[in-house]
Structures are given as structure tokens and as C-alpha cells.
Amino acid sequence: MHTVSVNPHVLRMEYAVRGPIPQRAAEMQAQGRSTIPCNIGNPQALGQQPISYYRQVLSLVEDPMRLERERATGSVPADVLDEATAILERARTGAGAYTESAGFRFVREAVARFIDARDQAEPGSARAADPDAIFLTDGASGGAAYVLEALIRGPEDGILIPIPQYPLYSATIARCGGTQVSYYPDEDRGWTVSRDAILEPLEAAERAGVQVKAIVVINPGNPTGAILDETSMQQVVELAREHGLAIIADEVYQENTYGHDWVSFASILGDARDVPLLSLHSVSKGFYGECGHRGGYLELRNPARVEGTDLSFTDVILKQASVNLCPNTVGQILTYLMVSGPREATGTRRIYEQERQQVLDDLHAKATLIRSFFSEMSGVECFGRIGAMYLFPRLGPLPAGTGDFEYCMRLLEETGLCTVNGAGFGQRQGTHHLRIAFLPPRQLIQEVMPRWVEFHNRYVGA
Amino acid sequence: MHTVSVNPHVLRMEYAVRGPIPQRAAEMQAQGRSTIPCNIGNPQALGQQPISYYRQVLSLVEDPMRLERERATGSVPADVLDEATAILERARTGAGAYTESAGFRFVREAVARFIDARDQAEPGSARAADPDAIFLTDGASGGAAYVLEALIRGPEDGILIPIPQYPLYSATIARCGGTQVSYYPDEDRGWTVSRDAILEPLEAAERAGVQVKAIVVINPGNPTGAILDETSMQQVVELAREHGLAIIADEVYQENTYGHDWVSFASILGDARDVPLLSLHSVSKGFYGECGHRGGYLELRNPARVEGTDLSFTDVILKQASVNLCPNTVGQILTYLMVSGPREATGTRRIYEQERQQVLDDLHAKATLIRSFFSEMSGVECFGRIGAMYLFPRLGPLPAGTGDFEYCMRLLEETGLCTVNGAGFGQRQGTHHLRIAFLPPRQLIQEVMPRWVEFHNRYVGA
Numbered sequence: 001m002h003t004v005s006v007n008p009h010v011l012r013m014e015y016a017v018r019g020p021i022p023q024r025a026a027e028m029q030a031q032g033r034s035t036i037p038c039n040i041g042n043p044q045a046l047g048q049q050p051i052s053y054y055r056q057v058l059s060l061v062e063d064p065m066r067l068e069r070e071r072a073t074g075s076v077p078a079d080v081l082d083e084a085t086a087i088l089e090r091a092r093t094g095a096g097a098y099t100e101s102a103g104f105r106f107v108r109e110a111v112a113r114f115i116d117a118r119d120q121a122e123p124g125s126a127r128a129a130d131p132d133a134i135f136l137t138d139g140a141s142g143g144a145a146y147v148l149e150a151l152i153r154g155p156e157d158g159i160l161i162p163i164p165q166y167p168l169y170s171a172t173i174a175r176c177g178g179t180q181v182s183y184y185p186d187e188d189r190g191w192t193v194s195r196d197a198i199l200e201p202l203e204a205a206e207r208a209g210v211q212v213k214a215i216v217v218i219n220p221g222n223p224t225g226a227i228l229d230e231t232s233m234q235q236v237v238e239l240a241r242e243h244g245l246a247i248i249a250d251e252v253y254q255e256n257t258y259g260h261d262w263v264s265f266a267s268i269l270g271d272a273r274d275v276p277l278l279s280l281h282s283v284s285k286g287f288y289g290e291c292g293h294r295g296g297y298l299e300l301r302n303p304a305r306v307e308g309t310d311l312s313f314t315d316v317i318l319k320q321a322s323v324n325l326c327p328n329t330v331g332q333i334l335t336y337l338m339v340s341g342p343r344e345a346t347g348t349r350r351i352y353e354q355e356r357q358q359v360l361d362d363l364h365a366k367a368t369l370i371r372s373f374f375s376e377m378s379g380v381e382c383f384g385r386i387g388a389m390y391l392f393p394r395l396g397p398l399p400a401g402t403g404d405f406e407y408c409m410r411l412l413e414e415t416g417l418c419t420v421n422g423a424g425f426g427q428r429q430g431t432h433h434l435r436i437a438f439l440p441p442r443q444l445i446q447e448v449m450p451r452w453v454e455f456h457n458r459y460v461g462a
Numbered sequence: 463m464h465t466v467s468v469n470p471h472v473l474r475m476e477y478a479v480r481g482p483i484p485q486r487a488a489e490m491q492a493q494g495r496s497t498i499p500c501n502i503g504n505p506q507a508l509g510q511q512p513i514s515y516y517r518q519v520l521s522l523v524e525d526p527m528r529l530e531r532e533r534a535t536g537s538v539p540a541d542v543l544d545e546a547t548a549i550l551e552r553a554r555t556g557a558g559a560y561t562e563s564a565g566f567r568f569v570r571e572a573v574a575r576f577i578d579a580r581d582q583a584e585p586g587s588a589r590a591a592d593p594d595a596i597f598l599t600d601g602a603s604g605g606a607a608y609v610l611e612a613l614i615r616g617p618e619d620g621i622l623i624p625i626p627q628y629p630l631y632s633a634t635i636a637r638c639g640g641t642q643v644s645y646y647p648d649e650d651r652g653w654t655v656s657r658d659a660i661l662e663p664l665e666a667a668e669r670a671g672v673q674v675k676a677i678v679v680i681n682p683g684n685p686t687g688a689i690l691d692e693t694s695m696q697q698v699v700e701l702a703r704e705h706g707l708a709i710i711a712d713e714v715y716q717e718n719t720y721g722h723d724w725v726s727f728a729s730i731l732g733d734a735r736d737v738p739l740l741s742l743h744s745v746s747k748g749f750y751g752e753c754g755h756r757g758g759y760l761e762l763r764n765p766a767r768v769e770g771t772d773l774s775f776t777d778v779i780l781k782q783a784s785v786n787l788c789p790n791t792v793g794q795i796l797t798y799l800m801v802s803g804p805r806e807a808t809g810t811r812r813i814y815e816q817e818r819q820q821v822l823d824d825l826h827a828k829a830t831l832i833r834s835f836f837s838e839m840s841g842v843e844c845f846g847r848i849g850a851m852y853l854f855p856r857l858g859p860l861p862a863g864t865g866d867f868e869y870c871m872r873l874l875e876e877t878g879l880c881t882v883n884g885a886g887f888g889q890r891q892g893t894h895h896l897r898i899a900f901l902p903p904r905q906l907i908q909e910v911m912p913r914w915v916e917f918h919n920r921y922v923g924a
Contacts, residue, residue, distance in 0.1 A: 004768060063520070065517075095754050097506040101480055141785070149472055323475060323629075328792065
């Protein structure tokens, strides 16, 4: 048989969210056993209904011939028809043509307006978002990949990432051949970040000859689910300023805050011009959960000048986007709908608000419900203000010679619950965790949690 | 201002299809001047209508609530409703959830059936396609990137690409830091490929210590538009066998053959097991032209074993697909529709066949029309059996000290015709070309071509 050498950086990539535990779950399902896929933040796979308004509009955008017909039938609300008509007027070439590489301009303008309204930035002011520095992407992953591919030349370039972290970052740094520089948020203090927690690994990397170029912050956290406090965010900005780092702010869970305060890094930066910020958002999470549509955006602020050229970092990202031609148009239009929503004071708006609130209330209730069972599990603790779609409990001591991988595999076999073990995201040496997405229907959670409690206490010998 | 060092491989990427000429066209448009975008194969941007059936089904998939309602209204044909229902039964989680990393299994099975039917391979035979070796992708670009990222470790690894070529390949090889090994199809013989044309650069690269790992073939060609003959394809297979190369077959224009014979590389390989083949297809071209939906697939055949591991090359691609979570679901479903089409002997099928034939006839007529004007242009010649969506005329001698870039810029300014100059794709030293996508409405072609003829003869001083 033919053999081939393969890029070792690609081979080194690890992606536990799609790793051996979910693979085992797939095998079990193929054998007719029922499993509960809590390994991934994929709400619609667990029965969450899409926001009706989004789909009504997308359905019309795909088949514009319907617009006139539906005016006559009256089966689609007039405000939805109006919105779809307005979109198709601006997206002149429809869903079937390549757009500009950065995405439809009207969508990027709407994203800029959304960011400004969210952050209370006066449009046109120094703090306002710039549509020309916004790139629509196929989910947030695409934007993160552009940034890391551009920043990393080789092992001499380092990227600070929190541990635990979403493995997109470690995998992409590995693929690009860069150096992962790990910093450890303080679990017992709700996953907050102290100055020293970043400074120590940063200086150690610098001493080792690594040029640290950026710091990744995921807020609300993934896998921790924890919402970061403003003091931590201020520390990150200060250190970024002092050490010439860009901030890569993964803010895809910004709607999943369940009544807690949340602020964007753009807002923390305010008028400051001296810290480059790259922030990511996506249609996959929030109350929309439109993972399959692969929509999102990357916003650049204070882009650096590229050494040895007359280019800005924005130009480099545009170059990368050009090679990919354009992000998918349906994801682009869904991003538009995400950042704009139906017009105020319409019937469609009322339904949208109801659906929105119901999804968020339900997610919050499910998180609280799961977390309430942790107190019955010997040695289990869970920290942080609940955000995102995940809980990341610390499991306490496990039987000698075993780790959280064995625990999660056993949990899967005995209860059908498919989670991802802490080691898949990284964790402090000697600790054990798992990440569970709080997405299954409440009824199912009620059923499975007592079985998990029973399993846990038996497994750890409590 | 902050400065940053950037990966020189990313900086080195060039992508003329979205380069200075189209950028100048965008400026002209912003000034209210009309331009004709023939720089890119983007049919729906030039008024080509989507295939109704595709959009009717996608529209229902986006808004499944309509299924029942439309049964009652009768405004959507029953066979379309049946197909959308059947798709949603198989795509159980709908358009809004992440799918398997490789894409919906039922779509990959349909792709395998399509390949087998196309290549007259008995399903279940050694020649049959394997759904587990098919990856759905966001357009063909994503699949090409996976393969090149995996194959290329650094400058020690070479990839043979035809010159001229679609700059996705040169750009991605540059980004991965690999060595581009250029081979030159014979323009005057209709862009056919001789054994020596490949062997010479291949051996030269090997002598220079480069391990050549794969050969890219684009058939029908881009930018040449030429359909490759079977003899050339046999040569490629033989050389691949002798030198242990994988074949990367970009076959996205396989429907754009306008009555000429076309065979796939899978079909040329037949039962052979000793040459790895990676073939690409896409919803962007053909008679569908659904560029914006970013759908496509990568099929692997005879995957190599990965040195030093127990993995096959398919496992490596799966790893990469996992990090990206999944291709967009709408593009996946469109890929399904592309490879299956409406059921035979239905009204929908009849309309589909009519639309299909009309698009292809129209494209062919437009290509022939444009080409007929070349004979009036002093020194211009155009070779090859017309395929794809492009003509790539050789311009003959240009004014001293100028190249095809200046020609195309001037052509744009004087006629509004936006093309891409030959240097953007690579070309034999001392020759000048341009690529024109034969997509504008016929009326517009009739109007602009005499102006191009006039421009050309004046410009070259004929």
C-alpha cells in the first residue's frame, strides 16, 4: 500500500469535542442504545426549536418567487415579507452568488450598528465599529483560523490561551506550528484571571525566546461556562498593552448570560487605540443555536501595522478571505437577522421576544437543575457565574490510576450521557473535570441526573 | 502604532481573481460607472437564474412548518413537498444543528451513488465509491485546503500544478510553505499534457531534493476552459503511479462540457489501487451556479497509509474536518440535490431538465459568440475544446514594456469589461493572456465585444 508523510502539525491536532467519547456514543447509537449528546453545544440536535422569524425570512430568501405569492395568501406575516424583500433588494445577487470576500456590505454595516448599540458607542465616534474591519465568516472557527494563521510564523510565535480552553485554539495553534502558552484562570474564584496568572507564563515564554503575540479570552467561558468579571478583563487589557499583545476575544456566548452582567472587550477598551482587538461572534449559540448554518463574524479594532510592509492586519485578513471566495450567503443573512431582529412593535417581534425568552429561561433552568445535583455527588464542585451552554464540574479524587477520560467513558456506558472529559480542554495537573452541555430537554435531565449521582458515588467509592 | 510580524507565507499569497483589476472595477462601480464582472465564475451575479427545484426544496428545509400548509395550498408541487419531507426525515436535526464532521451520511451516500452512476461502476464493486471516504465541504476550496495542509510539511514537499492554474492552488501551497512545481500543458495542442511536460519539472524538483507528493489537474480547465483528453489523463495516472504521487482532480466543471466527451479521473483509474486520488466537486458551477451556498465534496480513493502511524489519509482529513465542526448544512443539502435531482417522470423533473438545458445551451452559445470575435482581434488565438465557464485567449505581442495586466486594466477602463490577466494564473514566460468568464447576458456580449475588438486592435497597434 502507498504510504505518505503528513504534516506533523496536522497529525498533532486534537479535538476532544469530536473525539473518542462521542465516537463511542455513535457506536452505541448504531447498536440501538440511546445516548444523550451533551458533548457539544448543538442545541437543535437536542430539540431546541429555531427562532421562527429567522427561518421564515431564510425560506423566502431561498425562493424569492414566493414573495409575491405569499402577499396574496396571507400565510406569511407582512412584516416578514417586508424584511425578506428588503434583504433581497440589498443582497442584489441573492443567495446563489459569491459576495464580496468579507461578506455582504449591508450585513457588515448592520453588524457595526449592533456592536455600537450593544457597547453604547456613538456611531461615527472613535469607539464606533467599522464595517470595513468586519469579516463575515463560516461560524466563528473560520475567523479564529484566519487570525492564528496570520500571526503564527512558527514555534518562535506564542499565543496565550486559557486552560481549560475550547480545543479549536490549541488545535489551530498546533496546525500552524506555533507555541501554545497556557495561563490558568482561578477555578476556586469562579475562573477569574489575576495579573500574575497571565504574567508568569508570559514572561517564562519570553525568557525562552518565544514572542507572545496574542492572548485568547473566551467570555462567557468554554468549557467553563463562567462569565468573566470586569476586573479580570481590565487585567487582560493592561497586560496586552504592556506586552504588545493582541486580544482575541471569543464572545460567541454573549447572549448566554442568564441575567448576569456581561461586557464586551470592545467596551472595556473604550477609546484606547493601543491594543489590537479581534472579536468573534457566531449564529451558533445564543438563543438562536443555528450551528448548522455556519454564520458569524470577526471584528478587528486597532489593527496593527504589518512589519516590513505598508499593509495593516486587516489587509492580511482580507487576503485570506479572498482565497476562500466568500462565506456562505445563508449564514451571512442569518448573521444579519441575528444582529438586527424583527422591527419593533410588530406581531413578529412579539413572537420573537417570546421565543427568545423561552429558550434562555429554559437553558438557565436546565443549568440550575443539573448543577443542583452536583451537591449530591461526593467531592464534586462547580464554580463561576453560569453562562454559555456548559457546566464544568471538578470531579474530586478518582480511583487510583484513572482519570476523567475513564470516568466519562464509564458514565457514557452506564447512563448514556455523552460528555467530554476535562483533559480534552486542558486542566490544572492533578485535577479532573468534565464538560456537560446543558441542552437536553428538562424531562431527560430529571431522569438521567439521579442515575449520574448514583454512578458517581459508586464510582468514586463514596 | 502597534506593529506585528505576520506569517510570510500568508503575506505571499496572491489571488488575482479578487485582485487589483476587480478592485478597480469596484471603484468604478462606486463612481456610478457600469462594469461587466467577467473576472470570476459567478453566474448568478450576472443574471443566471437558480434551478427552481433546488430553491423550492431549500426553502422548505429552512421552514419545515410550511410543509403541511403547502399540502393544503397546492402552490408547491407535491413531488417537491415529498422530496423536502424525505430530506428532513433523513436530516433529522434539520438545517440548524451541526452534522457529523464529514457531513450528513445520507448526502454522502447519495454522492457515492452519483459517482458510481456517472462512472458506470457497479455499486459494491472494487470501483465503487465509499461514503466513508467522502467529505462534504464548504465549496471545493475547503477540500483542496484540507489535502494540501495535510500533505505539505514545508519546502521539502512539492505539489505539481499546471500553469496556468486556478490560484487557490498556488495560494494554498504558498500559505502551507510548500514548493510549487509547475508543469506546462501544451497550449497550441489544446492544453493537452505530454509525459515530458510533467516528467521534466518533476525530476528537476526531485534532483533539488524536493519530494513531489501530488499532482493537481483541473478538468475542465480553469483558467483555460479546456477539456482534457483521455490520453493526457492516462499519462498523468502513469506518472503518478511511477513516482508515487497522489492525483488531486479538480472536477468542479464536470457538467460544463457542452457536448464534448468528459471522463472522471476515478473512471480512468478504474480498478487500479495503487494511485491515491482526491477529487473535488462543487455546487458552484455546472448548470446550477450556486456559488454563494458553498457546497461541495472531496472524494478519496486509494488513500495512502500515513508514515509512522496506523492512520490512513482519510483519518487525517476527518481530523481536519472535526476542527471545523461541519460544513454548512444548506450547502450539504444542495449537494444532495445536485447529485440526485428530482425523481424521473415528474412535472418537476421536466421543468428541471428544461432549465438545465437552457443554462447549458446559453453558456455554450455565449462562449462560441465571444470566441468568434477573437478572429477579428489581431494576434489573438484561443485553444482547446470549450469547457468550464472561461475562455483564455492568448493576446499576441503587446506594446513594448507592457504586459497583460496593463492590457486588462485598460480594457476595463475603456469597455467596463472586468477580466483577469494571464499572469494572475501563471503562464509561459513571454506570453500574454486573459481569462474571461462567458457569463454575461448575450445582449451585453453582443454590445461589448465589438468595443473590445476596436480597443484591442488600437491597443496593439494593428
